[in-house]
Amino acid sequence: MQQAINRALAEALAEDPRTLVFGEDVGRLGGVFRVTDGLQRRFGEDRVFDTPLAESGIVGLAVGLAMNGWRPVPELQFDGFAYPAVDQIVNQVARMHYRTRGAAPMPVTLRVPSFGGIRAPEHHGESLEALFAHVPGLKVCAPSSPAEAHQLLLQSVRADDPVVYLEPKARYWERGPVPDDGPAPPVGTSRVVRPGRHATLVAWGAMVHRCLQVARLAAEDGVELEVVDLRWLKPIDADGLAASVARTRRAVVVHEAPLTAGLGAEVAALVQERAFRSLAAPVQRVTGFDVPYPAGPLEPKYLPTVDRVLLAVQRVLEF
Numbered sequence: 001m002q003q004a005i006n007r008a009l010a011e012a013l014a015e016d017p018r019t020l021v022f023g024e025d026v027g028r029l030g031g032v033f034r035v036t037d038g039l040q041r042r043f044g045e046d047r048v049f050d051t052p053l054a055e056s057g058i059v060g061l062a063v064g065l066a067m068n069g070w071r072p073v074p075e076l077q078f079d080g081f082a083y084p085a086v087d088q089i090v091n092q093v094a095r096m097h098y099r100t101r102g103a104a105p106m107p108v109t110l111r112v113p114s115f116g117g118i119r120a121p122e123h124h125g126e127s128l129e130a131l132f133a134h135v136p137g138l139k140v141c142a143p144s145s146p147a148e149a150h151q152l153l154l155q156s157v158r159a160d161d162p163v164v165y166l167e168p169k170a171r172y173w174e175r176g177p178v179p180d181d182g183p184a185p186p187v188g189t190s191r192v193v194r195p196g197r198h199a200t201l202v203a204w205g206a207m208v209h210r211c212l213q214v215a216r217l218a219a220e221d222g223v224e225l226e227v228v229d230l231r232w233l234k235p236i237d238a239d240g241l242a243a244s245v246a247r248t249r250r251a252v253v254v255h256e257a258p259l260t261a262g263l264g265a266e267v268a269a270l271v272q273e274r275a276f277r278s279l280a281a282p283v284q285r286v287t288g289f290d291v292p293y294p295a296g297p298l299e300p301k302y303l304p305t306v307d308r309v310l311l312a313v314q315r316v317l318e319f
Contacts, residue, residue: 008149107160129166159187205256211225211254284312
């Protein structure tokens with residue numbers, strides 16, 4: 001996935017001279033995860049450059065550049081570092097197009113290495129998708145595989161709307177094919193990763209991999225679980241969710257963020273609104289806990305486990 005994102009950035013830089021990549025350590029170092037490795041050497045310091053450690057300044061710079069015809073792709077080094085930039089993201093990036101009645105588009109793609117799974121220190125693992133998805137004017141996506149990372153990033157950079165692109169750090173080293181760029185599904189489209197008939201598991205980012213683990217284990221007992229990768233967290237593919245639940249009649253939503261007011265609540269509400277007559281059981285949620293995102297060795301106790309997801313599947317199958 002790391003190389004897939006690098007390839008997408010290189011393609012975006014090559015196809016449009018207005019595209020700029022910048023952030024803390026993205027230039028000479030190539031990023032702390034080496035996602036931008038080699039881009040500065042290839043495209044020069046004017047188009048791939050390092051910034052001071054000032055997240056609000058990084059996003060504010062992106063706003064000014066976008067207003068002057070550039071297509072900025074800033075990186076916030078870790079999701080926990082995004083909080084100082086929330087003012088710029090919410091009040092400028094998300095609203096400028098609306099505020100100017102269309103005179104100032106915001107083609108900003110904000111790359112945010114996100115979620116947990118690498119046992120990092122405090123502030124280096126968060127799950128902020130509900131925060132960004134709640135803000136009108138922002139689109140939000142989270143890839144789950146190398147191919148999705150490549151396709152979603154190119155789609156985001158080419159869009160004239162601001163996109164928060166959440167990169168699952170735990171899957172940076174996942175291997176998989178990345179086809180040549182072809183027609184991408186429309187923005188707001190989910191995908192069925194594994195078909196099934198007994199229940200639907202809905203997830204995004206690294207939790208798609210967790211749900212696939214669950215589906216393989218459940219299949220040993222004859223339970224066929226459908227796994228849906230939401231892909232776009234704003235806008236959400238409500239029709240795709242409804243179609244899957246119409247087939248399976250049960251749904252379990254899995255995410256890393258805390259339970260209360262997490263994006264799983266929105267997914268559950270959409271399923272209830274669009275597929276109520278198909279539901280045979282209440283929608284279940286398997287999430288992180290309502291505590292600050294833990295660091296280091298406590299992280300595995302916080303993240304949704306295979307056993308917790310299987311227990312939720314068992315609950316919906318009891319109806």
